[in-house]
Amino acid sequence: MSTPPVKLFRINTGSCNGCDVEFVATAFVDKFQISSMNVELVENVEESNLLVITGPLTSKSESFLKKYISKLKKPYAVVGVGTCSISCGIFRDSYSINGPIDKFIDVNVNVAGCPPRPESIAEGIAKGIKVLELKSEGEETPQKIEQILIGFEAPKKFRGRMSLNETICTACRTCETVCPSTAIKITKTQNGFIHNIWHNSCCYCGNCAFFCPTGAIYSTNNFDTVKLQNEKFSDLNTGIINLSTCSSCGESYMPPSSGLLGKAYIHNNLKKLNKSICSKCRKEENFKRMYA
Amino acid sequence: MSKQITIGPFHPELEESVYFKLEADENRVVTKVNVINGFIHRGMESLVTKKNFMQNLILTERVCSLCSNNHPFTYVLAAEKIAGVQIPLRAEALRVVADEVKRTASDLFNLSMLTHLAHEHDLMKDTLNTRELMQDLKESIWGNRMDMSVNQLTGVKYDLNDETVKTILDTATKVEERVLKLREDYNNSTSFKDKTVGVGVLPHKDALEIGVTGPVARGSGINNDVRVKAPYSLYAIRPELQPKVTLFEEGDVFARAMARFGDILEALRILKDVVSNLPDGKTYLEKRPHIPAGEAVVRTEAPRGELIYYLKTDGSQKPVRMRWKVPTFTNWEALKVMILGDKVDNVTMILNSIDPCISCTER
Amino acid sequence: MSIEEFNNAIKNKIPSGYELKEDQDSYGNSQAWITIREKKYALVVANAIKAFKGRCVVATAYKEQNSHVVIYHFDIDGVIINLQLKTNDSTIYSITPILKSADWAEREIREMYSVEPVGHPSNDRLFLDYGLAKGVLNEYISLSKMQMGVSDTDILWSKVKKEVKL
Numbered sequence: 042m043s044t045p046p047v048k049l050f051r052i053n054t055g056s057c058n059g060c061d062v063e064f065v066a067t068a069f070v071d072k073f074q075i076s077s078m079n080v081e082l083v084e085n086v087e088e089s090n091l092l093v094i095t096g097p098l099t100s101k102s103e104s105f106l107k108k109y110i111s112k113l114k115k116p117y118a119v120v121g122v123g124t125c126s127i128s129c130g131i132f133r134d135s136y137s138i139n140g141p142i143d144k145f146i147d148v149n150v151n152v153a154g155c156p157p158r159p160e161s162i163a164e165g166i167a168k169g170i171k172v173l174e175l176k177s178e179g180e181e182t183p184q185k186i187e188q189i190l191i192g193f194e195a196p197k198k199f200r201g202r203m204s205l206n207e208t209i210c211t212a213c214r215t216c217e218t219v220c221p222s223t224a225i226k227i228t229k230t231q232n233g234f235i236h237n238i239w240h241n242s243c244c245y246c247g248n249c250a251f252f253c254p255t256g257a258i259y260s261t262n263n264f265d266t267v268k269l270q271n272e273k274f275s276d277l278n279t280g281i282i283n284l285s286t287c288s289s290c291g292e293s294y295m296p297p298s299s300g301l302l303g304k305a306y307i308h309n310n311l312k313k314l315n316k317s318i319c320s321k322c323r324k325e326e327n328f329k330r331m332y333a
Numbered sequence: 334m335s336k337q338i339t340i341g342p343f344h345p346e347l348e349e350s351v352y353f354k355l356e357a358d359e360n361r362v363v364t365k366v367n368v369i370n371g372f373i374h375r376g377m378e379s380l381v382t383k384k385n386f387m388q389n390l391i392l393t394e395r396v397c398s399l400c401s402n403n404h405p406f407t408y409v410l411a412a413e414k415i416a417g418v419q420i421p422l423r424a425e426a427l428r429v430v431a432d433e434v435k436r437t438a439s440d441l442f443n444l445s446m447l448t449h450l451a452h453e454h455d456l457m458k459d460t461l462n463t464r465e466l467m468q469d470l471k472e473s474i475w476g477n478r479m480d481m482s483v484n485q486l487t488g489v490k491y492d493l494n495d496e497t498v499k500t501i502l503d504t505a506t507k508v509e510e511r512v513l514k515l516r517e518d519y520n521n522s523t524s525f526k527d528k529t530v531g532v533g534v535l536p537h538k539d540a541l542e543i544g545v546t547g548p549v550a551r552g553s554g555i556n557n558d559v560r561v562k563a564p565y566s567l568y569a570i571r572p573e574l575q576p577k578v579t580l581f582e583e584g585d586v587f588a589r590a591m592a593r594f595g596d597i598l599e600a601l602r603i604l605k606d607v608v609s610n611l612p613d614g615k616t617y618l619e620k621r622p623h624i625p626a627g628e629a630v631v632r633t634e635a636p637r638g639e640l641i642y643y644l645k646t647d648g649s650q651k652p653v654r655m656r657w658k659v660p661t662f663t664n665w666e667a668l669k670v671m672i673l674g675d676k677v678d679n680v681t682m683i684l685n686s687i688d689p690c691i692s693c694t695e696r
Numbered sequence: 697m698s699i700e701e702f703n704n705a706i707k708n709k710i711p712s713g714y715e716l717k718e719d720q721d722s723y724g725n726s727q728a729w730i731t732i733r734e735k736k737y738a739l740v741v742a743n744a745i746k747a748f749k750g751r752c753v754v755a756t757a758y759k760e761q762n763s764h765v766v767i768y769h770f771d772i773d774g775v776i777i778n779l780q781l782k783t784n785d786s787t788i789y790s791i792t793p794i795l796k797s798a799d800w801a802e803r804e805i806r807e808m809y810s811v812e813p814v815g816h817p818s819n820d821r822l823f824l825d826y827g828l829a830k831g832v833l834n835e836y837i838s839l840s841k842m843q844m845g846v847s848d849t850d851i852l853w854s855k856v857k858k859e860v861k862l
Contacts, residue, residue: 052343053350055373057692059398059479061348062442066468069449069461082345101371101825102350105342131395134383134847136832137376137825156398156479158472196469200476221388221395223849226857239856246391246482251490260476274852275859371823378808379833414721544751544771544797562774569723630727630769630776632753641769641776643756658754658769662800695823 046081047170050089054106054142055099055132059156060123064093067159067166074190075163078170090117091169094148097129098140110146116176120150120169122162124222127151127241127273131222143270149182151273153266155244160193164267184271199262200247203238205280209298210236210257212282216249225249225258232293236280240266241273255298287319289326294319335364338677342372346450346681349373349691353680361677366669370695377696378656385650386412386624390485397659397693398479399442402435403635404657405484410565411644412486415627422570423614424488426607429567429574430501431475431483432633433604437508438467439636440548440593440600443688444515447590450682451528456518463511470504486624488617498608509601516594529587533671533683536584543667547638547660548596549687552589554582559634566633567607574603586686593688596636624648635660637688659693697748697772699728705744706730710737727776735781735788738768742791742798748772752791752798757805759833764811768798783811790816808833 053061067073068082083089086109098106121142124130129140142148149172152165167189172182195201203224212234217225224242228235238258249258268276284293296316297305318326340346340353350372356365377396381389393404406428413420441464448457468478474497475481483489493501519525535545540553550557556578560568568575579595581588626648632641638660645654664687671683699718706714710732717729730741745752750772757766763784768791770777781788788805790813792798800822802813807824824830 050343051345053348053373055350055375055692057395057398057401058349058373058690059395059401062398063478065348065442065446065449066461066465069445069458070465072465084345086343096373097375099372099374099825100827101374101823102342105350105372109343128852129848131392132375132377132380133849133852135376135380136828137374138848155395155477158478196473196476198474198476199472200482218385219387221384221391223853226853228857235860235862237856237860239853242852244391244395244480245477246394246480247476247490248387248391248482251482251485252387274855275861277856277859279860279862281862371821371825374823374825376832419722541749541751542796544753557771557774559774563725563776565721565723565725569725630778631721632776639753639771641753643754643767643769645758654756654758656754656756658801662754663751663797666796666799 044079046079047091047173048083048089049080049091049093049166050083050086051093051095052106052109054094054096054102054126054140056096056123056125060095063156063159064095064122064162067162070159073159073163075166078167080166080170087112087114089113091166091173092117092119093122093166094119094126094142095122097125097132097138098142100137100139103139103145106142107145116173118150118169118173118176119146119148120152120165121148122152122165123157124153124155124241124244127153130155130242131244133223148270151241151268151270153241153243153268153276154264155246157266158195158264160190161264161267164188164190168267168269182269184269186269188265195262195264197262199264200245200260201263202240202261202266202278203243203249204259204261204278205236205238206257206259207236207280207282209255210280210282211255211295211298211301212236213254215252215254216258219248219252221246221248233281233283236282238278240276240278255301257298285317287322288317289322290319292319340680348446349689351691355677355680357677363672363675363677363680366672368668370691372695373692374695381655382652386486386652389652391482394480394482396696397690399439399690400435400635400637400640400659400693401480402431402483403633403640406432407631407633407640407642407657408644408655409484409486410633411629411631411642412624414629414631415644415646416622416624418487418618418622420488420618421615422612424616425567425570426611427489427491427493427616428484430493430604430607431481431489433600433607434467434471435481436600436636437597437604438464438471440597441467443685444590444593446685447586447682448525450685451525453522453525456522456525459515459518463508463515466504466508470501473500485617487622488615492616493608493611498611501608502605505601505605509598512594512597512601519590526587528682529585529590531585532679533586533675533686534584535667535671537582539670540584540667543670544663545638545667546663547635548589548592549664549667550638551578551592551595552581553584554580556580557639559632559639563632565631574606576603586683589686637661637690638664659690661687661690661694665689665694697775699726699775702728702744702748702772702777705747706740709740712737727778729778729780731780735783738779738781738791739789739794741779742794745770745772745777746794750777752795752801755798755801755805757809757811759809764809766805766811786810787812787814790814792816806830
């Protein structure tokens with residue numbers, strides 16, 4: 042093997058240091074497989090051809106980042122590590138944040154996570170190297186690169202990509218309210234709601250799942266968050282929450298979730314409850330039952 | 334002839350971005366220190382006032398990922414003080430469990446960075462691999478290697494069962510054995526001692542005047558551990574848990590490293606004790622409190638020292654003002670004392686020896 | 697040191713008077729809240745803290761209508777003393793010459809609230825980029841973001857919504 046090593050330089054543009062700490066673990070703990078790649082950490086940005094950038098880009102870092110970018114020699118590849126680097130994540134809309142970094146440099150690979158697992162950071166670097174190889178051969182960055190590193194698993198409880206069970210979601214917007222990084226948006230449509238989780242803004246904290254009254258939103262242990270730049274805005278979980286038609290009056294209504302009903306009707310037999318009618322009709326039915 | 338030397342702001346030996354402008358003489362001894370800060374300033378004190386109390390559980394955690402448990406911990410203590418709620422005993426215990434796990438992992442990370450910068454590759458690998466045991470533990474119980482998302486108003490978000498208690502005890506025992514061995518190795522390595530003993534000295538008198546806290550203070554013979562001086566949570570309820578602090582008089586890089594070993598071993602003792610004697614009961618109060626108008630000052634001991642929160646509320650869903658001071662905020666000034674008169678090549682190692690948390694400091 | 701002892705040390709040195717409150721948390725830790733009517737007596741309190749071998753932990757400021765409230769948080773061997781004062785002219789008397797530990801805290805008040813600690817030994821900015829005007833925390837929403845009229849969140853989410861596949 043005589044190919045020269047890939048020269049990696051890391052830039053922290055204002056991260057909480059989680060990604061940088063985990064980068065160190067990725068670089069020096071053998072099980073994360075970096076040692077199997079032909080990578081070398083360099084001291085000068087001039088020599089580097091693989092940039093790893095973390096953080097949401099603070100205003101003070103901006104001019105220095107630009108200066109460092111101007112010293113790079115082509116071809117080079119850029120890997121953004123951590124949700125902040127992709128969308129500024131939880132720090133977005135602060136007076137001191139000028140990112141995300143792709144405003145100033147062409148990013149090739151994004152590694153979402155808060156912080157990402159070292160396994161994901163390693164995968165991101167592997168994909169960055171792949172992009173660099175293609176660039177050196179004068180080829181374009183592909184639309185998709187398949188998983189490169191294999192054999193990684195996550196524990197059952199790992200808080201990975203969020204998912205939604207549409208059938209028990211009532212679009213109550215609790216998740217939207219408690220999400221610290223505006224990663225969830227619920228939009229009203231004609232016949233219901235659309236529930237979107239944008240994985241590249243998510244800080245994987247599990248707050249939404251913890252506070253969800255019905256258990257509809259939950260974290261999976263899927264840590265496949267290493268994506269190419271062209272997937273930045275489409276890496277979504279979309280849930281469609283439909284309204285039901287009341288069997289009594291024909292109006293559209295949001296059916297109550299079994300979770301909420303269980304809380305509200307502790308002493309009654311839930312099975313007897315007619316769930317196919319709207320709350321207005323149920324009120325009338327109850328009134329008739331009791332007083333008529 | 335003095336020479337200008339700059340380090341940073343982006344440099345492989347700097348975990349976080351900071352810009353050193355030094356002057357050194359012909360022997361590469363530092364004669365003037367100027368540090369430019371602010372690269373990690375994210376305007377968080379403004380952000381917290383725009384987010385509600387639930388969102389701030391997580392935003393405070395993202396102040397810094399190394400003390401990521403202490404920030405929400407202290408923040409909820411402040412909110413609970415204003416609301417006047419008493420949380421279940423089991424929740425107090427579970428908060429301390431998470432805290433000591435984080436402390437162990439954080440201190441181990443600092444020691445790995447120290448040995449890395451001292452070019453002690455084998456010691457670094459050993460320390461980092463020991464830390465991995467704690468990382469795996471955190472990931473398997475709390476779901477993330479850095480941010481555990483433990484605290485919530487009136488309690489915690491997680492619970493332990495017999496199986497997870499056993500996992501914690503097993504890991505703690507294993508880590509303890511390895512840490513004892515590591516401490517011996519550090520002490521027996523003449524090359525490591527050559528690089529760290531007598532380097533970056535912070536005399537007792539300066540340490541007092543600057544007001545340093547945490548292992549930096551303990552390395553210079555001062556004990557102001559909040560868990561002992563103003564105990565809170567389970568440390569107040571069960572005083573026997575308070576750490577028996579290890580003090581050193583030398584004030585050098587080596588002494589601070591040894592103070593951290595003392596902290597780790599005490600953290601593991603506390604951890605084992607708490608999980609073996611977990612009180613029964615709820616992990617949080619079913620009824621979420623309303624946070625009325627008020628103000629509170631609360632502090633805890635983070636891995637790097639004293640962490641203090643000021644919270645002011647007006648009865649709405651968001652804080653009016655929240656301010657916090659982290660250990661590095663005061664420890665940073667001590668750097669100038671440590672670096673001045675030392676070699677340029679030691680600068681990043683001395684910086685690391687205060688275990689700087691710049692993201693905490695600059696917010 | 698008890699809060700009473702500290703009170704005795706400053707009692708006769710603040711002619712315009714002050715209020716002293718004591719609060720205790722559920723774990724039994726006491727704190728003092730001292731509110732002085734004239735801001736210059738912060739120097740008296742700082743000297744007393746120094747005499748007790750205490751330190752300035754940090755200082756907080758916030759805006760209240762047209763004035764600023766500044767709170768210093770001191771520690772004397774585990775007891776927190778909070779000192780509150782008000783300023784109408786955006787200046788305070790710097791206590792850094794007395795307590796070195798107040799250095800950064802006062803500089804931060806300067807750049808975040810544009811309140812000048814008169815007599816502070818340093819003029820350099822601490823964290824705030826020179827591209828930003830000092831006093832950023834005086835505004836509820838920062839000026840620069842307001843001028844844009846639209847937040848980064850809105851911009852990014854409008855791009856996300858174009859990608860939603862139903």
